Amino acid sequence: MTGMKKALLDAETRRWLADITSGRVRYDEPMSLHTSFRVGGPAEAFVEVKSADELVALVSGLAVKDAPYHVVGGGTNLIVTDAGISGVVICLKPYISDMVIEDVGSSHARVTVSAGTSLPLFCSHAIRNGLKGMNFALGIPGTVGGAIRMNAGTALGWISDVLDSILVLYPSGRLERIGRNSLSFSYRKLTLPQSFGENSFSHETIIVSGRFSLVRENAIDLKQAAGEILRNRKHRQPMSLLSAGCIFKNPSTGKTAGELIDLCGLKGRKIGGAEISIKHANFIVNTGSATAADILALMDSMRQIVDQQFHVNLEPEVIVIGN
Ligand code: EPU
Numbered sequence: 001m002t003g004m005k006k007a008l009l010d011a012e013t014r015r016w017l018a019d020i021t022s023g024r025v026r027y028d029e030p031m032s033l034h035t036s037f038r039v040g041g042p043a044e045a046f047v048e049v050k051s052a053d054e055l056v057a058l059v060s061g062l063a064v065k066d067a068p069y070h071v072v073g074g075g076t077n078l079i080v081t082d083a084g085i086s087g088v089v090i091c092l093k094p095y096i097s098d099m100v101i102e103d104v105g106s107s108h109a110r111v112t113v114s115a116g117t118s119l120p121l122f123c124s125h126a127i128r129n130g131l132k133g134m135n136f137a138l139g140i141p142g143t144v145g146g147a148i149r150m151n152a153g154t155a156l157g158w159i160s161d162v163l164d165s166i167l168v169l170y171p172s173g174r175l176e177r178i179g180r181n182s183l184s185f186s187y188r189k190l191t192l193p194q195s196f197g198e199n200s201f202s203h204e205t206i207i208v209s210g211r212f213s214l215v216r217e218n219a220i221d222l223k224q225a226a227g228e229i230l231r232n233r234k235h236r237q238p239m240s241l242l243s244a245g246c247i248f249k250n251p252s253t254g255k256t257a258g259e260l261i262d263l264c265g266l267k268g269r270k271i272g273g274a275e276i277s278i279k280h281a282n283f284i285v286n287t288g289s290a291t292a293a294d295i296l297a298l299m300d301s302m303r304q305i306v307d308q309q310f311h312v313n314l315e316p317e318v319i320v321i322g323n
Helices: 011-020 052-064 119-128 144-149 219-236 257-263 292-310
Strands: 026-030 042-048 069-072 078-080 085-091 099-104 108-114 163-169 175-179 184-186 189-191 206-216 274-276 284-286 319-321
Touching (some): 011 042, 052 085, 052 163, 099 119, 108 144, 119 219, 257 292, 274 292
Parallel strands (some): 042 085
Antiparallel strands (some): 026 042, 099 108, 108 206, 184 189, 274 284
16 A cells, blocks of 8 residues: 555654653654564654553553554554554553562462563463463464454464453553453454543553463473474464464354465465465465565455455454554
Protein backbone atom coordinates (compact mmCIF):
# COMPACT_ATOMS: atom_id res chain seq x y z
CA MET A 1 0.00 0.00 0.00
CA THR A 2 1.36 3.43 -0.85
CA GLY A 3 0.19 6.94 -0.09
CA MET A 4 1.12 10.08 1.68
CA LYS A 5 1.83 9.89 5.35
CA LYS A 6 -0.57 12.00 7.42
CA ALA A 7 1.08 14.06 10.16
CA LEU A 8 -1.21 14.15 13.16
CA LEU A 9 1.06 15.51 15.87
CA ASP A 10 1.23 19.27 16.29
CA ALA A 11 4.29 21.23 17.47
CA GLU A 12 2.99 21.46 21.04
CA THR A 13 2.46 17.68 21.26
CA ARG A 14 5.94 17.10 19.83
CA ARG A 15 7.48 19.35 22.49
CA TRP A 16 5.50 17.53 25.19
CA LEU A 17 6.66 14.14 23.85
CA ALA A 18 10.29 15.23 23.92
CA ASP A 19 9.83 16.42 27.46
CA ILE A 20 7.99 13.40 28.86
CA THR A 21 10.42 10.91 27.26
CA SER A 22 13.54 12.90 28.21
CA GLY A 23 14.31 13.34 24.52
CA ARG A 24 14.01 9.64 23.63
CA VAL A 25 11.10 10.10 21.20
CA ARG A 26 12.16 9.41 17.60
CA TYR A 27 10.43 10.78 14.52
CA ASP A 28 9.98 8.99 11.20
CA GLU A 29 11.30 5.79 12.74
CA PRO A 30 11.27 2.95 10.15
CA MET A 31 8.92 0.27 11.49
CA SER A 32 10.88 -2.28 9.46
CA LEU A 33 13.33 -2.17 12.40
CA HIS A 34 10.58 -3.24 14.78
CA THR A 35 8.69 -6.01 12.94
CA SER A 36 9.77 -9.61 12.48
CA PHE A 37 8.86 -9.34 8.76
CA ARG A 38 11.35 -6.45 8.51
CA VAL A 39 8.88 -4.39 6.49
CA GLY A 40 6.90 -1.26 7.24
CA GLY A 41 7.16 2.49 6.67
CA PRO A 42 7.91 5.18 9.25
CA ALA A 43 6.11 5.82 12.50
CA GLU A 44 5.41 9.54 12.82
CA ALA A 45 6.71 9.29 16.40
CA PHE A 46 8.16 6.25 18.15
CA VAL A 47 8.71 5.80 21.88
CA GLU A 48 10.25 2.84 23.69
CA VAL A 49 8.84 3.12 27.17
CA LYS A 50 11.17 2.45 30.06
CA SER A 51 8.80 1.99 32.99
CA ALA A 52 5.18 1.54 33.98
CA ASP A 53 5.09 5.11 35.31
CA GLU A 54 6.31 6.49 32.01
CA LEU A 55 3.71 4.41 30.17
CA VAL A 56 0.88 5.75 32.34
CA ALA A 57 2.01 9.37 31.90
CA LEU A 58 2.43 8.95 28.15
CA VAL A 59 -0.89 7.24 27.49
CA SER A 60 -3.01 9.49 29.67
CA GLY A 61 -1.29 12.61 28.26
CA LEU A 62 -1.87 11.51 24.67
CA ALA A 63 -5.51 10.73 25.41
CA VAL A 64 -6.06 14.21 26.86
CA LYS A 65 -4.48 15.73 23.74
CA ASP A 66 -6.61 13.42 21.61
CA ALA A 67 -3.44 12.32 19.83
CA PRO A 68 -3.66 8.78 18.42
CA TYR A 69 -1.32 6.03 19.51
CA HIS A 70 -0.70 2.40 18.68
CA VAL A 71 0.90 -0.02 21.07
CA VAL A 72 3.28 -2.64 19.72
CA GLY A 73 5.12 -5.46 21.44
CA GLY A 74 7.62 -7.60 19.57
CA GLY A 75 6.07 -6.80 16.17
CA THR A 76 6.01 -10.53 15.42
CA ASN A 77 2.39 -10.79 14.30
CA LEU A 78 2.27 -7.44 12.57
CA ILE A 79 2.36 -5.96 9.09
CA VAL A 80 2.94 -2.21 9.02
CA THR A 81 2.03 -0.73 5.63
CA ASP A 82 4.77 0.90 3.54
CA ALA A 83 3.17 4.33 4.03
CA GLY A 84 3.81 4.01 7.77
CA ILE A 85 1.78 5.01 10.81
CA SER A 86 0.52 8.44 11.82
CA GLY A 87 0.52 9.36 15.48
CA VAL A 88 2.66 7.79 18.20
CA VAL A 89 3.84 4.19 18.24
CA ILE A 90 4.47 3.06 21.79
CA CYS A 91 6.79 0.09 21.90
CA LEU A 92 6.58 -2.00 25.07
CA LYS A 93 9.40 -4.36 24.15
CA PRO A 94 12.25 -2.74 26.08
CA TYR A 95 9.98 -2.27 29.07
CA ILE A 96 11.75 -5.29 30.46
CA SER A 97 10.49 -7.16 33.28
CA ASP A 98 10.44 -8.26 36.37
CA MET A 99 9.35 -11.81 36.32
CA VAL A 100 8.31 -12.25 39.91
CA ILE A 101 7.73 -15.78 41.20
CA GLU A 102 5.64 -16.37 44.34
CA ASP A 103 5.00 -19.80 45.79
CA VAL A 104 1.40 -20.88 46.23
CA GLY A 105 1.60 -23.89 48.52
CA SER A 106 4.25 -26.45 47.61
CA SER A 107 2.91 -27.46 44.19
CA HIS A 108 2.07 -24.20 42.45
CA ALA A 109 3.58 -20.80 41.78
CA ARG A 110 2.20 -17.48 40.64
CA VAL A 111 4.41 -15.62 38.17
CA THR A 112 3.87 -11.95 37.34
CA VAL A 113 5.44 -10.90 34.04
CA SER A 114 5.56 -7.45 32.41
CA ALA A 115 3.95 -7.14 28.99
CA GLY A 116 7.21 -6.20 27.23
CA THR A 117 9.03 -9.36 28.35
CA SER A 118 10.07 -11.67 25.55
CA LEU A 119 7.87 -14.78 25.52
CA PRO A 120 10.86 -17.09 24.84
CA LEU A 121 12.61 -15.56 27.85
CA PHE A 122 9.57 -16.19 30.05
CA CYS A 123 9.40 -19.82 28.80
CA SER A 124 13.05 -20.52 29.56
CA HIS A 125 12.82 -18.77 32.93
CA ALA A 126 9.82 -20.94 33.87
CA ILE A 127 11.66 -24.13 32.85
CA ARG A 128 14.84 -23.16 34.72
CA ASN A 129 12.75 -22.59 37.83
CA GLY A 130 10.99 -25.94 37.51
CA LEU A 131 7.63 -24.46 36.57
CA LYS A 132 5.37 -26.28 34.18
CA GLY A 133 2.73 -24.76 31.91
CA MET A 134 4.61 -22.67 29.36
CA ASN A 135 6.07 -25.41 27.15
CA PHE A 136 3.19 -24.95 24.66
CA ALA A 137 4.64 -21.51 23.85
CA LEU A 138 8.15 -22.70 23.02
CA GLY A 139 9.30 -21.31 19.70
CA ILE A 140 6.60 -18.61 19.60
CA PRO A 141 8.38 -15.26 19.28
CA GLY A 142 7.05 -11.92 20.54
CA THR A 143 6.24 -10.48 23.90
CA VAL A 144 4.08 -11.68 26.79
CA GLY A 145 1.64 -8.78 26.22
CA GLY A 146 1.29 -9.65 22.54
CA ALA A 147 0.82 -13.32 23.37
CA ILE A 148 -2.00 -12.48 25.82
CA ARG A 149 -3.69 -10.12 23.39
CA MET A 150 -3.54 -12.69 20.58
CA ASN A 151 -4.36 -15.63 22.87
CA ALA A 152 -1.22 -17.33 21.54
CA GLY A 153 -1.47 -21.07 21.39
CA THR A 154 -0.47 -24.28 19.74
CA ALA A 155 -1.74 -27.85 19.66
CA LEU A 156 -0.19 -28.15 23.15
CA GLY A 157 -2.15 -25.39 24.84
CA TRP A 158 -3.09 -21.73 25.00
CA ILE A 159 -1.93 -18.79 27.03
CA SER A 160 -5.51 -18.51 28.35
CA ASP A 161 -5.00 -21.93 30.02
CA VAL A 162 -2.30 -20.63 32.36
CA LEU A 163 -3.31 -17.00 32.79
CA ASP A 164 -4.62 -15.96 36.19
CA SER A 165 -5.19 -12.23 35.68
CA ILE A 166 -3.96 -9.23 33.72
CA LEU A 167 -3.21 -5.65 34.66
CA VAL A 168 -4.62 -3.19 32.11
CA LEU A 169 -4.10 0.51 31.61
CA TYR A 170 -7.02 2.58 30.33
CA PRO A 171 -6.44 5.81 28.36
CA SER A 172 -7.61 7.76 31.43
CA GLY A 173 -4.48 6.54 33.21
CA ARG A 174 -6.46 4.15 35.43
CA LEU A 175 -4.94 0.73 36.09
CA GLU A 176 -7.17 -2.28 36.73
CA ARG A 177 -6.49 -5.95 37.48
CA ILE A 178 -8.89 -8.24 35.66
CA GLY A 179 -9.25 -11.89 36.66
CA ARG A 180 -9.22 -14.69 34.12
CA ASN A 181 -12.94 -15.38 34.61
CA SER A 182 -13.88 -11.87 33.51
CA LEU A 183 -11.84 -12.11 30.30
CA SER A 184 -13.29 -13.36 27.06
CA PHE A 185 -10.79 -15.34 25.04
CA SER A 186 -11.46 -16.80 21.63
CA TYR A 187 -9.25 -18.27 18.91
CA ARG A 188 -6.30 -15.86 18.61
CA LYS A 189 -8.13 -13.08 20.38
CA LEU A 190 -8.71 -11.46 23.75
CA THR A 191 -11.50 -8.90 23.84
CA LEU A 192 -10.62 -6.25 26.39
CA PRO A 193 -13.40 -4.40 28.16
CA GLN A 194 -13.58 -0.76 27.12
CA SER A 195 -13.52 1.88 29.81
CA PHE A 196 -16.51 4.22 30.00
CA GLY A 197 -15.87 7.78 28.94
CA GLU A 198 -13.05 6.89 26.53
CA ASN A 199 -14.57 8.26 23.39
CA SER A 200 -11.73 8.36 20.89
CA PHE A 201 -11.51 5.43 18.49
CA SER A 202 -7.74 5.69 18.44
CA HIS A 203 -7.24 5.18 22.16
CA GLU A 204 -6.49 1.65 23.18
CA THR A 205 -6.57 -0.22 26.44
CA ILE A 206 -3.07 -1.60 27.11
CA ILE A 207 -2.01 -4.82 28.80
CA VAL A 208 0.70 -3.89 31.31
CA SER A 209 1.41 -7.33 32.78
CA GLY A 210 0.09 -10.84 33.12
CA ARG A 211 -0.06 -13.12 36.14
CA PHE A 212 0.27 -16.84 35.46
CA SER A 213 -0.44 -19.93 37.49
CA LEU A 214 2.22 -22.60 36.91
CA VAL A 215 2.81 -26.02 38.43
CA ARG A 216 6.02 -27.18 40.13
CA GLU A 217 7.83 -29.92 38.25
CA ASN A 218 11.32 -31.28 37.80
CA ALA A 219 13.35 -28.79 35.72
CA ILE A 220 15.36 -31.51 33.96
CA ASP A 221 12.20 -33.26 32.73
CA LEU A 222 10.76 -29.95 31.58
CA LYS A 223 13.96 -29.14 29.70
CA GLN A 224 13.95 -32.48 27.94
CA ALA A 225 10.32 -32.06 26.83
CA ALA A 226 11.12 -28.52 25.67
CA GLY A 227 13.99 -29.73 23.46
CA GLU A 228 11.65 -32.16 21.72
CA ILE A 229 8.95 -29.49 21.14
CA LEU A 230 11.48 -27.05 19.66
CA ARG A 231 13.00 -29.68 17.34
CA ASN A 232 9.54 -30.59 16.11
CA ARG A 233 8.67 -26.98 15.44
CA LYS A 234 11.94 -26.29 13.57
CA HIS A 235 11.20 -29.28 11.40
CA ARG A 236 7.72 -28.03 10.42
CA GLN A 237 8.05 -24.25 10.36
CA PRO A 238 10.55 -21.82 8.77
CA MET A 239 11.71 -20.53 12.14
CA SER A 240 15.01 -19.06 11.00
CA LEU A 241 13.50 -16.95 8.21
CA LEU A 242 11.82 -13.52 8.39
CA SER A 243 8.09 -14.06 8.87
CA ALA A 244 5.13 -13.24 11.10
CA GLY A 245 4.25 -16.83 11.94
CA CYS A 246 1.05 -18.22 10.50
CA ILE A 247 -0.48 -15.67 8.19
CA PHE A 248 -4.12 -16.91 8.20
CA LYS A 249 -6.28 -18.33 10.98
CA ASN A 250 -7.30 -21.92 10.64
CA PRO A 251 -10.92 -22.24 9.50
CA SER A 252 -13.18 -23.43 12.32
CA THR A 253 -13.92 -26.70 10.55
CA GLY A 254 -12.28 -28.83 7.90
CA LYS A 255 -8.74 -28.53 6.61
CA THR A 256 -6.22 -26.13 8.14
CA ALA A 257 -5.15 -22.99 6.29
CA GLY A 258 -1.73 -24.58 5.63
CA GLU A 259 -3.29 -27.67 4.09
CA LEU A 260 -5.65 -25.65 1.87
CA ILE A 261 -2.87 -23.38 0.55
CA ASP A 262 -0.60 -26.38 0.06
CA LEU A 263 -3.31 -28.31 -1.84
CA CYS A 264 -3.63 -25.31 -4.19
CA GLY A 265 0.03 -25.89 -5.08
CA LEU A 266 1.08 -22.46 -3.84
CA LYS A 267 4.27 -23.26 -1.91
CA GLY A 268 7.17 -21.23 -3.32
CA ARG A 269 4.89 -18.71 -5.07
CA LYS A 270 6.43 -15.21 -4.98
CA ILE A 271 5.37 -11.62 -5.33
CA GLY A 272 8.38 -9.29 -5.21
CA GLY A 273 10.42 -10.33 -2.19
CA ALA A 274 7.55 -12.16 -0.45
CA GLU A 275 7.38 -15.92 -0.81
CA ILE A 276 5.02 -18.65 0.45
CA SER A 277 7.26 -20.87 2.54
CA ILE A 278 8.16 -24.19 0.99
CA LYS A 279 8.23 -25.66 4.51
CA HIS A 280 4.79 -24.54 5.72
CA ALA A 281 2.23 -23.08 3.30
CA ASN A 282 0.63 -20.85 5.94
CA PHE A 283 3.86 -18.87 6.36
CA ILE A 284 4.97 -16.02 4.11
CA VAL A 285 8.68 -15.29 4.30
CA ASN A 286 10.53 -12.12 3.39
CA THR A 287 13.36 -13.30 1.15
CA GLY A 288 15.19 -10.03 1.86
CA SER A 289 13.65 -7.32 -0.30
CA ALA A 290 9.92 -7.65 0.43
CA THR A 291 7.70 -4.64 0.96
CA ALA A 292 4.47 -4.69 2.94
CA ALA A 293 2.67 -4.29 -0.42
CA ASP A 294 4.32 -7.51 -1.70
CA ILE A 295 3.15 -9.43 1.37
CA LEU A 296 -0.39 -8.01 1.23
CA ALA A 297 -0.65 -8.77 -2.50
CA LEU A 298 0.53 -12.33 -1.91
CA MET A 299 -2.04 -12.73 0.89
CA ASP A 300 -4.78 -11.47 -1.46
CA SER A 301 -3.81 -13.95 -4.14
CA MET A 302 -3.72 -16.83 -1.60
CA ARG A 303 -7.21 -15.93 -0.37
CA GLN A 304 -8.58 -15.70 -3.90
CA ILE A 305 -7.14 -19.01 -5.03
CA VAL A 306 -8.24 -20.89 -1.88
CA ASP A 307 -11.71 -19.35 -2.23
CA GLN A 308 -11.93 -20.39 -5.89
CA GLN A 309 -10.80 -23.94 -5.24
CA PHE A 310 -12.33 -24.71 -1.85
CA HIS A 311 -14.95 -21.96 -1.24
CA VAL A 312 -13.22 -21.12 2.02
CA ASN A 313 -12.61 -17.50 2.97
CA LEU A 314 -9.28 -17.38 4.82
CA GLU A 315 -9.12 -14.76 7.55
CA PRO A 316 -5.77 -13.09 8.28
CA GLU A 317 -4.20 -13.91 11.61
CA VAL A 318 -1.61 -11.14 11.33
CA ILE A 319 -2.65 -7.63 12.23
CA VAL A 320 -2.23 -4.94 9.56
CA ILE A 321 -1.77 -1.35 10.71
CA GLY A 322 -0.77 1.85 8.97
CA ASN A 323 -1.94 4.47 6.49
N1 EPU B 1 -0.03 -29.01 6.46
C1 EPU B 1 0.08 -29.21 5.12
N2 EPU B 1 0.89 -28.39 4.40
C2 EPU B 1 1.55 -27.36 4.97
C3 EPU B 1 1.43 -27.14 6.35
C4 EPU B 1 0.62 -28.00 7.08
O1 EPU B 1 -0.51 -30.13 4.56
O2 EPU B 1 2.26 -26.66 4.25
C5 EPU B 1 -0.86 -29.93 7.25
C6 EPU B 1 -0.01 -30.74 8.22
O3 EPU B 1 0.54 -31.87 7.61
C7 EPU B 1 -1.00 -31.09 9.30
C8 EPU B 1 -1.95 -29.89 9.29
O4 EPU B 1 -1.74 -29.20 8.06
O5 EPU B 1 -1.74 -32.22 8.94
C9 EPU B 1 -1.69 -28.95 10.46
O6 EPU B 1 -0.39 -28.44 10.37
P1 EPU B 1 0.45 -27.97 11.64
O7 EPU B 1 0.52 -29.05 12.64
O8 EPU B 1 1.70 -27.37 11.15
O9 EPU B 1 -0.45 -26.90 12.35
P2 EPU B 1 -1.21 -25.65 11.79
O10 EPU B 1 -2.66 -25.84 12.06
O11 EPU B 1 -0.81 -25.28 10.40
C10 EPU B 1 -1.22 -24.37 14.08
C11 EPU B 1 -1.04 -22.92 14.47
C12 EPU B 1 0.44 -22.62 14.61
C13 EPU B 1 1.06 -23.56 15.62
C14 EPU B 1 0.86 -24.99 15.12
C15 EPU B 1 1.44 -26.04 16.03
C16 EPU B 1 -2.79 -21.52 13.48
C17 EPU B 1 -3.17 -20.65 12.34
N3 EPU B 1 -1.58 -22.06 13.43
O12 EPU B 1 -0.67 -24.49 12.77
O13 EPU B 1 0.54 -21.29 15.08
O14 EPU B 1 2.44 -23.30 15.76
O15 EPU B 1 -0.56 -25.23 14.98
O16 EPU B 1 0.67 -26.25 17.15
O17 EPU B 1 -3.57 -21.69 14.42
C18 EPU B 1 0.92 -18.98 14.54
O18 EPU B 1 -0.14 -18.73 15.10
O19 EPU B 1 1.66 -18.06 14.10
C19 EPU B 1 1.31 -20.37 14.36
C20 EPU B 1 2.32 -20.68 13.60
